[in-house]
Amino acid sequence: MPTYSAPVKEMNFILNDVLNVSQYAGEMPGYDEASPDLIAAILEEGAKFCENELAPLNLSGDHEGCTRHEDGSVTTPKGFKEAYNQFAAGGWCGLTDPVEFGGQGLPHVIGMALEEMISSSNMAFGMYPGLSGGAKAAINIDGTNEQKATYLPKMVTGEWTGTMNLTESHCGTDLGLLRTKAEPNDDGSFAITGQKIFISAGEHDMAENIIHLVLARTPGGPEGVKGISLYIVPKYIVNEDGSLGDRNGVVCGSIEEKMGIHGNSTCVLNYDNATGYLLGDENQGLRTMFIMMNAARIGVGIQGLALSEVSYQNAVTYANDRLQMRSIAGPKNPDGPADPIIVHPDVRRMLLNSRSFNESARSIALWCALLVDMSHKAPDEKQREWADDMVGLMTPVLKGVFTDRGYENASNNQQVYGGHGYISEWGMEQFVRDARITQIYEGTNGIQALDLVGRKLGANGGRAIQRFFKYVATEIEDAKGNEKVADFVSAVESANADLQRAAMWLMQNAMTKPDNAGAGSTAFMHLFGHVVLGLMWMKIAKISADKLDSGTDDPTFFENKLIVGRYYINRRMPEIKFLLAELEAGAEDVMALDAANF
Template identity: 60%
Template sequence: MPVYKAPVKDTLFVLNDVLSLQNYGNLPGFADLGPETLEAIVGEAAKLAEEQFFPLNLPGDSQGCKRNDDATVAVPDGFKQAYDAYCQGGWLGLAVPEEFGGQGLPYTLHAAVGEYMSSANISLTMYPGLTQGAIAAILVHGSDAQKAKYLPKMVEGIWSGTMNLTEPHCGTDLGLLRTKAVPAGDGSYKISGQKIFISAGEHPMTENIIHLVLARIEGAPAGTKGISLFIVPKFIVNEDGTPGARNGVACGAIEHKMGIHGNSTCVMNYDDATGYLIGAENKGLAAMFVMMNEARLGVGLQGLSIGEAAYQNAASYARDRLQGRALTGPKAPEKAADPIIVHPDVRRALMTMRAYTEAGRAFTLWTALKSDIAHRSPDAVERQMADDLLSLATPILKGVLTDKGFDHAVAAQQVFGGHGYIEEHGMSQYVRDARITMIYEGANGIQALDLVGRKLAANGGRAVMAMFKEIGDFCEENRGDEKLTFFTKGLKKGLNDLQAATMWFMQNAMAKPDNAGAGSTDYMHLFGTVVLGYMWAKMAKAAEDALAAGDPRKDFLEAKLVTARFYMERIMPETALRKTRIEAGADSLMALSADAF
């Protein structure tokens, strides 16, 4: 059976030692978050994840969801009770403003505890996760009346939320969508159309579901310029705030999926459903992008989470599984064979998973902190800088952490050998669940194109130059520290490759755009490798400083330094390979005619 233990110690190391969260007490929601309070909060989240979410993961995958004849949907046994415990603990509104029933705490803390929930049970965590994204969109673009009407019960978890973008003929290219909205004459609209792949689209865990739906108002311009966003509740909300008549929206089918079986991914049919415009007409994409950007960070977190869970299981199995003898001689001579953790190739897999996951956690929380600064800082310049870096980091985080999360699930399955292919050991589920993270909320190829085609050039390259400067300054500031020289040298080499690849794009992609497309995925991973290396350099510095101060976490901190060294030795050199591929251009890639494939 699978195992999972929330990595509380690692989370607190990043929050306290690396990011120094205590230095942000001037921001709303941060003032009371001292080390003891942080430890108490993440400890409670760990308990919920381990004791209530995780035991439902394997049986929830096996049982799955079922659409009933009356278009209602049954979810796995126990999901409702665990969801209620999550809501009653206040976790759904952790980072929501207090005026709507939330706790007003940092998004950084929300991301930290969110990792535990997704590691424990990604399918179950998606139900409140979609609601949190819908809350974010309504907070930014909803009217005061809409906020008052919908947010308190969504924050409490009595109502849930969804996002409805995709149609059968229309995925990433939302300009092709056909769902229509017709003015009803009373300020509302009649929404008709079909949406597919709608996570948590129908379920029995809340008394109402608030769908956020993209549609085109009759007569609106073609393409993305004519898209509007609507609130379409499952039940029309009465004047007193209670659910009233059933709206014209129903689950037409449950998607038959490779993974995340415990989440009700639905085909949703809208038949003259009553909807209410959010924001301005034809500006729906901007409103939905609030939700999509939060979702992309959340999906990156899912990649990290599955990678962590897969790593823990692989490490546990490798310590116990007896097979063969160590190349240097028996390590357990009293046993018939040595545990497979003695074998260098098994160590290679485990150390690779560990190095990416620990750096990925730091990168995720670093990015979440940028979001907090962008939304909460009183300093306009600081807000702009944080928002620039958040925008730049989002496609990297989503694309790289989900690619690696899937790789690590496969690597863990390989450590298990034949047992990894057997369902009851749980590794197959991690592989199947991880696969969707690379696809939804913008397939990773789209993330790479977004990074190269939009984010690099945004505002004259302001964000990427700021990122290069931050990493370069770190290397320069610590150049004289002999204990950090190995890390700063490795990081600087990776940064040089990243800067050279960026310059190559500037010189070769404008006249020949296919060069940008051909190198985009390598560039995203090159950038990710450097940023994760930056996280490791920061963690190495924090560990060295703590050891020098006599910190009692000696073994923990020394393990951080070993893992940081592994990353710089074994992973950072990949930047040179990525740079070489980018500079090869698009010629051989695009040379064959379509008929030759």
């Protein structure tokens, strides 16, 4: 049975040393309370819950799955409901939510750390409270005061959960094809009729009410995405006094039979004249839904990291225990019948590919969470604008690169087990199956790459990407202060130059031939990912070298940072040259073959 140990020490290092979140006390709401001691205490308690309550349910939840009953109700796997009750009672649902609605108002960056722990320990479970976060954000930003008062307090406590309903059987990415209808009622509400598929946590037994946010089309509205509105459709109608009333006209028609995340009820939801309430402006539903989608995309990126981390931890344990063959450099375990497989270079390659990604990716994820806070809470408008530009660039990178790498790493960590990795009792094949969906939902990774190249790169005259290049250059100059990390500086400097070259090539060659952007977008996204991962390794390396120079009571921790970081810049970042060549090859070869000849 697989195990999980939350990387609390790593998280504290990033929050306190790499990001220095304490510097924002007095500048941004919530950061005054977020002292290093409080952060450490929260992370420790979160780790205990994830390790002791959620992780033991992961394998059994996968085997049992969810059960739909004849009345459309759904029962979650054994232990999930009790664990959720503990989760809600512990205040974890409202950790970062506004105080005025019953939340604790702590920084988003702390919530992101908890989100990784939850997804590593039990990704399927984490999707029940996880999707509520985006729904709460959408209601808080675009809801009326009455809607906020009606729904947010119960969602903050976890008594109610939330979902997002976009996809229909005939339309996924192309939401302009959406058919679900919203007919106006005399009382100002709407009658919602249609069917939605792939709805995560769409029906379950863990909360009293489920607040669905549903995209639908009002008759007579504009064609395409311009005619889509967003509606709040509760499972149970909420009475004026806040009590629950009649069951609404929404029912789970079936649970999708999926490759992974079996512990989460992914539902087909049928809406039959269900009562819905307009959220935000009419015909502006996609704009409001993107509040949820952007939050969800970052969350899915964290799932990629989380599965890379937990699969790595278990593969390391196995590699140290499993005795097979002798080291090609000579016996390392002369008293035993064979050496542990961790002595073999190729096993180490697979493990270090994961670890060198995990430690830098975690820094990026927490930095992005800090940027989200800054984009909403920073006192200076220019600072908020800069942070928002960075979040816009980083969102498709987190979603696309983190999940591609997460799946790759989970698969390689399964490979460390050999044949045992293919057997379900070891848990490794579940990590691979669970990781696969992260590359697909909340916008496939191909869509993330197109979003980065087609929308984010040229937005506001290329303002965001130019600001990113300037930020990298500033960090490079800062890192030059310690000659012991000169190799990191050189690697990032070269990578940043290649990224600028790639961006320029796209700007020059995609306007007249848009297929050049489509053909090169995934290469560009991964090239960008290498730059950001290398940038964070450079920052970590400088901090580690400075700590070692000034004296530390934990030299091994910082020495290992330098070792793992050098592995990344020496063995992974050279992939940038291949990606650049792929991008600059253009679209001609990609588009040459006639569709009939595939």
